[in-house]
Structure formats: structure tokens, C-alpha cells
Amino acid sequence: MQKSTNSDTSVETVNSTRQGTGAVQMRIKNANSNHDRLSQSKSMILTDVGKVTEPVSRHRRNHSQHILKDIIPPLEQLMVEKEGYLQKAKIADGGKKLRKNWSTSWIVLSSRKIEFYKESKQQALSNAKTGHKPESVDLYGARIEWAKEKSSRKNVFQITTVSGNEFLLQSDIDFIILDWFHAIKNAIDRLPKDSSCSSRNLELFKIQRSSSTELLSHYDSDIKEQRPEHRKSLMFRLHHSASDTSDKNRVKSRLKKFITRRPSLKTLQEKGLIKDQIFGSHLHTVCERENSTVPWFVKQCIEAVEKRGLDVDGIYRVSGNLATIQKLRFIVNQEEKLNLDDSQWEDIHVVTGALKMFFRELPEPLFPYSFFERFVEAIKKQDNNTRIETIKSLVQKLPPPNRDTMKVLFGHLTKIVARASKNLMSTQSLGIVFGPTLLRAENETGNMAVHMVYQNQIAELMLSEYSKIFGSED
Numbered sequence: 001m002q003k004s005t006n007s008d009t010s011v012e013t014v015n016s017t018r019q020g021t022g023a024v025q026m027r028i029k030n031a032n033s034n035h036d037r038l039s040q041s042k043s044m045i046l047t048d049v050g051k052v053t054e055p056v057s058r059h060r061r062n063h064s065q066h067i068l069k070d071i072i073p074p075l076e077q078l079m080v081e082k083e084g085y086l087q088k089a090k091i092a093d094g095g096k097k098l099r100k101n102w103s104t105s106w107i108v109l110s111s112r113k114i115e116f117y118k119e120s121k122q123q124a125l126s127n128a129k130t131g132h133k134p135e136s137v138d139l140y141g142a143r144i145e146w147a148k149e150k151s152s153r154k155n156v157f158q159i160t161t162v163s164g165n166e167f168l169l170q171s172d173i174d175f176i177i178l179d180w181f182h183a184i185k186n187a188i189d190r191l192p193k194d195s196s197c198s199s200r201n202l203e204l205f206k207i208q209r210s211s212s213t214e215l216l217s218h219y220d221s222d223i224k225e226q227r228p229e230h231r232k233s234l235m236f237r238l239h240h241s242a243s244d245t246s247d248k249n250r251v252k253s254r255l256k257k258f259i260t261r262r263p264s265l266k267t268l269q270e271k272g273l274i275k276d277q278i279f280g281s282h283l284h285t286v287c288e289r290e291n292s293t294v295p296w297f298v299k300q301c302i303e304a305v306e307k308r309g310l311d312v313d314g315i316y317r318v319s320g321n322l323a324t325i326q327k328l329r330f331i332v333n334q335e336e337k338l339n340l341d342d343s344q345w346e347d348i349h350v351v352t353g354a355l356k357m358f359f360r361e362l363p364e365p366l367f368p369y370s371f372f373e374r375f376v377e378a379i380k381k382q383d384n385n386t387r388i389e390t391i392k393s394l395v396q397k398l399p400p401p402n403r404d405t406m407k408v409l410f411g412h413l414t415k416i417v418a419r420a421s422k423n424l425m426s427t428q429s430l431g432i433v434f435g436p437t438l439l440r441a442e443n444e445t446g447n448m449a450v451h452m453v454y455q456n457q458i459a460e461l462m463l464s465e466y467s468k469i470f471g472s473e474d
Helices: 060-068 123-124 174-190 196-208 213-225 228-240 245-261 265-270 285-290 296-308 322-333 348-362 369-379 382-398 400-418 429-437 450-465 466-473
Strands: 002-005 010-018 021-029 046-048 080-095 103-110 112-119 134-136 143-146 156-161 167-170
Touching: 046 143, 080 174, 103 322, 143 174, 156 174, 167 174, 174 245, 228 285, 285 382, 285 400, 285 450, 296 348, 296 400, 322 348, 348 429, 369 382, 382 450, 382 466, 400 429, 400 450, 400 466, 429 450, 450 466
Parallel strands: none
Antiparallel strands: 002 010, 010 021, 080 103, 080 167, 103 112, 112 134, 143 156, 156 167
């Protein structure tokens, strides 16, 4: 054995003879770094120039996913960039044309793909145990373009994938569909453009989702065959494609600028760029469009509650699932046919929640701002008969949509009170629920707490004295 050393490097040469054949093994150690070794092995994978990872163990089947974990982030960790409801129609599957069938979908956009859910993602994840998976669209190599000729609906664009799948996405609200179009287009544009890189990424996804030794070996040989400069470029892209901090910061900055410059819904409505909707529109606007004095949505909700909710414990007090309420709100705003007897609206608290949301989102409450102080002064009167007569007089002076909608609503609530022994909702309970929703001052000041007391008392009086206040209007 021969051994020579210096301050930086030690070289150990071992001579051994086996069956007449000499074998020499050289090992180089760096004195300043005990853990960095350059060992001649066929199982090393380069992650960057000059950097070598630890060798692959014999158990490549169990170790393959661990090695590629740092190269390709798991699909579950992709950042969600945008999500919401849109109208979706799949018109081709693998190049085969399909019959166009529009449906409402909860759409989730990440950096590499789009997922379509039949409900919100939270609900979809809760159903994942049943084995149901959302429809997924790979954005690698996908094309996006406006498709006016594909549908009679407005604001339609098409996504075409490399596998031959085609989807149409649509919304009646201009700024929403524009927002989605640019978000998806930017996601596609950020992905690698050259086909060789795209195909290699797809192959690596297969390797990550499989424990096959053959696939891993095939990948290793391909890496070795590439030129060094190509290998560096490929591994750099793979390592940084989904987690590049500068890209995330750039996206956040652009989103902030877009949000601050984006006009409000009210401004777009005033300019006539988008039409008025049911939720968030003035009561008189909704009634004029429907040629009625009571919105049809209010009538539908009341009919559903009286049909199957009068005896439900805590009706109007208990909150429904917010995601389902928002879905109902979206369908109503899209002017789609609404059937509240459908199984998806089985929870009656979703219907009551949507009705309360309708009144809460009115730009001007059911009791107009100009009448608020007058109703407060009326409820302050000491004599009960005087209070009733004053409020009755004020109700008769209200605009027809406000007066008639108020009559229908409070008439419905009296039926709730009549079943108080079963639903446990008294006049006082309903006053607390509906008072702040139906009455509010235009400019709230320090008297908010005092106003809330009067709001509740006004709602209670109109319930308890309904026949006297609205009786002459029959």
C-alpha cells in the first residue's frame, strides 16, 4: 500500500489481485469538505452544472420519486391562479366532435392546467373519497382564441388542447370573461413553447407518477445522450418552471395594477357596458325589466319556503352553505331557468340565505333612504295606535315596487310566526334578522347601535300589526 498526503488532497491507492487480474480503485477526498465526494458511478443525476446529487440506491423502484421530487414539483402543489363560475361546453374529445351542451362549472386555473368541477372546489374535495375526479385540461401546447362563430351566446372563447379536446367558456359579464381569457392566455404563454421541451415534461410527469425502473432508466440514458449545454438548459427549466420567485412576484404586481385600475361594477352598469342583474340591481330596475312590482325571485323563494320550510327549526336564522348560495346567485344573475325543487337546493336554508342576500345587496334598501328617518320617528311615538297609523301612512307613500314587495315579504313572515311553536322563530327573532337587512341609514354615524334598536322594532311592529298596516291595501 502506498499513501501520499498534502494539506489539500490525499490520494489512497489500493492494489489488489483477484484471479490474476489487477484492479485499482482511486478515491479523492477534499480535506475541506468531508461530505462532498466525486465518485465514479453510473447512478448519478446532474441537477445543474458542477453539482452532483447523492447516488441512487439499489432500490431504484422506491427511490425514483424521491430523486425527481426536487426536479418537478408535485401536481398537487401547483399554485391556484384563478377560480370561479363560468359556462362551459365541451365540443370535442380527442378530435371527435361532441354535441354542444352548456353547463355551469366551477373552474380552477393553476400554472399548468384547468380543472372543471360541478360545484365549488371545497365541496368537490369533500367528495374526493368517492373516487370522483374533476375534468382536467393540460395547458401544454394548448391554444386559446375567441370563438364568436361557435355559439350564439356572447363572450365565448375556445381552448384547444394538443390531445384534440376542445372547450368553450362563456360569461355574459364582459370584464369577467376578459379577466379569464387573459389569465388563461398568460398561463399558456408562460409554459415552454418548443415541442421537445413540452414532450419531455410530459414524459417526466409520467415518471413522477410511476415507480417503473424502466422509465427511470430510459430518462437517465436520454439525459446522458444530450449535449452538456442542452442538459443544463433543460434541468434549469425543470427546476425553476413552477417555483420561480421572480415570476410569482411579477404576476402579483400585474394583478395588483389590474385590480386598482379596473372599473367598478356600478361604473360599468352606468356606462351600459354590462346589463343589470338580479342581485345588486335597484328594486325598481328589476321590477321594470320583469314588468311587475314584486321580483319573481322573491316570489319563488317565498313559495319554496312556504312549501317545505315553515316548520324548520331556526328558519331564516340558520345560515345555509355560502358556496351553494353563491352558486344559486350566479345562476339567477345569468338568467338561467331556476327550479328550487331541484335536489341541489334541498337545504331550505340555502334558499332563505339567497333571499336575505338579495335584499342585503340592494343598492338602496327595501325601506328607501329618504324614508328611514321618518320610520324611526314613527316608532318613537308613545301611543301604539299613533305608531301604527303613522307607519301605515308611510307605507302607502312608498313607490309601488317597495310597497308591494314589502307586503308580500311581511305577509310571508307572519306565516313563519304562526308556526313559532315548531320553528322557534318569534316576532322578535325575525325582527332581529330582517331589521338591519331591510332598513339602514344612507350615512351611518355614531348612532349605529341606536339605529339597530329602531330597525328591529319597526320590523317587529310591521309583523305584529300586519293586518292593520297592510289590510286596506287588499
